[in-house]
Every structure is written in structure tokens, then in C-alpha cells.
Amino acid sequence: MASLVKQKVNFFRTSTGAGGAQSPYLVLRATSVLSCMMILSCYLGSIVSNKIGLKWTLILGTTGYSLYSAALYQNIRLAYRNSGSILGGCINLAFNATGSRTGKLDWRSYIVFVVLQCLGPAIGAFLTPPEKVQRTDGTKVQLATKLSTKAELKQLGQLSLDRRILLTIPLAFYAIFQLSWVGSFLTQYYSVRARALASLVAALVQILGNLLFGYFLDYQSLSLNKRAKYGFAGMMALHGGTWIWATIVQHDYETRVVKPAFDWSDPGFARGWVLYLFVQLCFSTIYNYAFWFIGGLARNSNEVVRFTSIIRSWESAGGAVASGIASTKTPLIAQVGVNFGLWAFCLPFSWILVRRIGLDENGNDISFFELNEAITGAADEVSRKGPSTPSVTDKDVELAEEDRAAANSRG
DSSP states (O other): OHHIIIIIHHHHHHTTSGGGOSSSHHHHHHHHHHHHHHHHHHHTHHHHHHHHOHHHHHHHHHHHHHHHHHHHHHHHTTTOOOHHHHHHHHHHHHHHTTOOSSSOOOHHHHHHHHHHHHHHHHHHTTSOOGGGOBOTTSOBOOOOOOOOHHHHHHHHHHHHTSHHHHHHHHHHHHHTTHHHHHHHHHHHHBOHHHHHHHHHHHHHHHHHHHHHHHHHHTOTTSOHHHHHHHHHHHHHHHHHHHHHHHHHHHHHHHHSSSOOOBOTTSTTHHHHHHHHHHHHHHHHHHHHHHHHHHHHHOSSHHHHHHHHHHHHHHHHHHHHHHHHHHHTTOOHHHHHHHHHHHHHHHHHHHHHHHTTTTBOTTSOBOOHHHHHHHHHHHHHHHHTTOTTOOSOOHHHHHHHHHHHHHHHHHO
């Protein structure tokens, strides 16, 4: 429910292009500033969660969505992760079904989004504490071990320079870079109701795509290594094909004497509109794969949180640069070229890591169970010291890492 009323409803505020505004440039500037702020806030995510816990970190994190949506409403009133996505799409379409020309969304859409998103922190307060959660097979959720703030900051700094992080940075930087271009593309070339319909259909496409892709990534008949490699190859092939398509369509639209303004009843409507759906599908697949990928790279439960914080920080950096470029009225064909170039640039760096996922030091396959044992082994060792230990010292961390390495060697 927290995801429904926060991230997914927020997605459908943004998936109409330019936050629903008539012109994308002001909103893109605001998005760029917001992304710059997120570089630091995301990077410090592991420190915050280590200090106040996962539940309250979630509640704190959901608060910003409603404030941002309210700011958009206030700024453009004069000019204007999945069930929540569908809800947001339905709201967009319901209020904007009669908008057959380009322009801004109906202001009432924002009011509904703000009200729904304000429910997020309250819903988050009812979440069961993670340490009390038990899976259907009886196992408990393995939580990251709490450290002192100084020890956590030290570990975060060391991991930031780790080879695994450095090789993942290009992929993280690219992950949401495409959203600024595709939002401007939809805003400039499609009517209000076509944009509203796109937000709803994109939700359905993303849900179906994530279900199928997630099913493949969890398909136990294939080794972990094969799933990592085949999944990455298929995903990046989809991205590459989509950028070729985007280049052709964008070049066509920009070279026309009269700028296109498509409504859903116009000839040629589907050509670029379906392209928008594919770009959103590409975004959802790379997001899905990225967090699965992090699980394969992390060596213990604490590293999972740190990895996520660092990668989200670099992802925000990519979003900040992309929004900044788009807000300067840079030609859309140039933005397609930058995205295409980033796609190609991140391929070799990511592949270096992908090809080793699920393999031990000798190149032998590791099962998911063995990998999970290696990840959680260090935290288990620390937790056996008992609840009387208030925090973990640097020496504890070093010992835990040694235990993890030993567990990995046994795998």
C-alpha cells in the first residue's frame, strides 16, 4: 500500500511527460535540482537506515513525494513500483479524456495525487518491523547488522571505491537517463489525453514485462550465471533496438516542416506513441535487473544496503544531468544520441561483472542457496553475540568479512 500511494502514483504524475505541464522545461529544471539533492540523500541512505531502522527510513522517504507533487501543482497552476501505477493512469485518463490537443493536464489530477501520496507515511507506520517478518517457509528476513555511525560511514566510503561499484556506475548513471528525453518527446508531440492514456498503458506494459522478466531471473532450471548473462544480453538488446527506433522516429519528427501534434484518432499516432511504451518497458527492465544484480554482487547483508544507497546516488546523478540537458531546449535528437552513447558505454563495464555472477573463484556455478548463505553468513556470526552488544566495531566488521570470505570459499 505504501508503494501504491507513493512511488507508483508518483510514477504516473511523471509518466505523462513534464509532470503533466504544457511545457517541459521548468519542470525539468526542478527535476534536475531534486535529483542533485538525491545524490547526497541516497548516498547516505545506508547510514540513515542503520541509525533509525528500515521502517522509519521508508516512512521518511515517502514524505517527499507528496511535497514534490504539491510543488508542481503550485508552480504550474497558472500555466497549468504497480497497482498504484494503474490507479494513477486511471486518474490521469479520467480527468483528461477530453483533451484532444497538446497542453497541460487538468489541475484536479494533481489534487488527487497529492491526497493519495499524503497517505504514504501513515500507511508506512502500520508496517510490521522487519525483524518480526517470517517467510512462508519459516525463515526470517536477514537484516543488516547495526554499526556505529563512524563504522558505517567508513564501510560506505570503502565500498564506494570498490571495483564492483566502479564498474556498475555507468549502468546506474544510464538507468533513468532516458526518462527526461521520453517525457519531453511525449509532451511535445502528443495531446493531453494521449499522454494520459500512455500513463495507463505504460503501467500495464511495465507490470507484464516485470513479471515475465522476474520469472526468468528466478527460473531455477537455469544456473544463476546463465540467468545473469542471458537476462543482461536480452535486456540490453531490447534497449539497443529501442534506441535505433527512437533515432529514426525522432529524426523524422524534427525534420518535418510542421511540428507533429498527435491525438489518438490521428493517422500515424501509434508510431511514436508505442515507442514511448517501449522506452518505459526498457526503464522497468533495467530497474528490475539492477536490484537483482546488486543481490548477486553483495557479500553480506550490510553491503546490500550500501550497494543500493551508492547505486541510487549515481542513478540520481544521471537523472540530474539528463534533466539539466533537457531543460536547456537541447534538440531531442541530440538527447537520443546521448542516451544511445551511454547505452553503448555501459555495456563492457557491466559485462565484466555480469559474467562472474553466480560463479566461485574457480569459475564453478554457485546455487542461489549457496550465494544467500555466503551473503548472510557474516551477519549471522555477529548476531550470535547476543542482544547485549549495542553496536559493532570496525574489528567486528573485519571478522565478519573474514567469515563471509570463508563461507564463499566453501561455496
